[in-house]
Amino acid sequence: MYSLDINFLKDRPEYQSKSATKVQRPSIQLGNLxxxxxxxxxxxxxxGLVFIGLSILEGKTTEVTREVAKLEEEGKSLDGTIASLNKIKAETVGINSQTKALVTVFDQxxxxxxxxxxxxxxxxxxxxxxxIKQIAAPLPSKEVVAATPSKTNTNTNTAGFLEISGFAISYALVNDFALSLGQSKFLNPEETKIITAELIDAPPVTGFLPPKGGKSNEKIKPIQVVKYTIKTGLSSVPASDLIQELEKKGTVGLxxxxxxxxKVGVIAQ
Structure with a gap:
C-alpha cells in the first residue's frame, strides 16, 4: 500500500519567515565593468604605443647617425680646404712682405x-x-736700441750723409751755398752745416792762374780762395713723394x- 507523507512545515508562518530572511545575491550589471x-x-x-615610439626613435637615430657621418666627412673636406686656404694665405702674406720690402728699398x-x-x-x-763723398748712416748702438723711445733721438738720420768739399772766392758764398743746400728736397736742412772753411792759396785745380809779373825776380802774391767742407744729411722722404722734383731733374725712368x-696699389696714392 502506498503511504502518503504530507509535510505541513512549509505552511507554517515560522518557516516562511526564515525563508524570507535569506540574503539574496545582487545581480552583476555590465555597466559596472x-x-x-x-x-x-x-x-x-x-x-603598443611604446613599441611604435621605440621603432620611430630607432629610425630617427639611424637617420641622425647617417647625417652625423655625412657632416663629419664634409667637416674633413672643409678642414682640408681650410688648410689649403691658410697655406695660400701664409704664402700671400710672405709675398706681400717681400714685395713691401722691395718697394721700401726701391722707394729709398x-x-x-x-x-x-x-x-x-x-x-x-x-x-x-x-x-762729393757719401757717408753711410751709423748703426744704432746697443744703448740706443735698449733705451726707451722717450730717451732716443727721433732726428737720427737713417738715409746717410753727403760731404761736399770745394773752393769759393769768399766765405759769404760758402754760406750761401750751405743755405741753398738746405732748401733742397733731397737733403735735410737740419743736418746741413759747414764743417771747415779756411783761406788758402788757390791750387791749380781751381783754374785761378796767378798774374804775371813784369820782372822775373818780382814775387806776386797768389790768389786766395776759401777751401770749404759742407756736411748734409740725405732726406728720408720716400722717393714716391718726390716724383715731381725727380721729374724736374730729368729722372724719367724712376x-x-x-x-x-x-697704380698697382703697392704704394699709397
Missing amino acids: IPVYIGVGVGLVLP IRPWSAMLQDLRDRIPSKVQIET VDRLRNIK
Whole structure:
C-alpha cells in the first residue's frame, strides 16, 4: 500500500519567515565593468604605443647617425680646404712682405743724376765742388736700441750723409751755398752745416792762374780762395713723394716706375 507523507512545515508562518530572511545575491550589471575594460584596453594599447615610439626613435637615430657621418666627412673636406686656404694665405702674406720690402728699398733710391743736377742748380757761380763723398748712416748702438723711445733721438738720420768739399772766392758764398743746400728736397736742412772753411792759396785745380809779373825776380802774391767742407744729411722722404722734383731733374725712368707702383696699389696714392 502506498503511504502518503504530507509535510505541513512549509505552511507554517515560522518557516516562511526564515525563508524570507535569506540574503539574496545582487545581480552583476555590465555597466559596472566599463572601468575594467578601460584598464585592460589601456594596458594593451600602452605597450603598443611604446613599441611604435621605440621603432620611430630607432629610425630617427639611424637617420641622425647617417647625417652625423655625412657632416663629419664634409667637416674633413672643409678642414682640408681650410688648410689649403691658410697655406695660400701664409704664402700671400710672405709675398706681400717681400714685395713691401722691395718697394721700401726701391722707394729709398736717390738717383745720383737727379742729386747732381740739383747741386748744379743750387751752386753759386763762383763756388767750385772738388769732391762729393757719401757717408753711410751709423748703426744704432746697443744703448740706443735698449733705451726707451722717450730717451732716443727721433732726428737720427737713417738715409746717410753727403760731404761736399770745394773752393769759393769768399766765405759769404760758402754760406750761401750751405743755405741753398738746405732748401733742397733731397737733403735735410737740419743736418746741413759747414764743417771747415779756411783761406788758402788757390791750387791749380781751381783754374785761378796767378798774374804775371813784369820782372822775373818780382814775387806776386797768389790768389786766395776759401777751401770749404759742407756736411748734409740725405732726406728720408720716400722717393714716391718726390716724383715731381725727380721729374724736374730729368729722372724719367724712376718716375715711370714709381707711378706704375702707385697704380698697382703697392704704394699709397
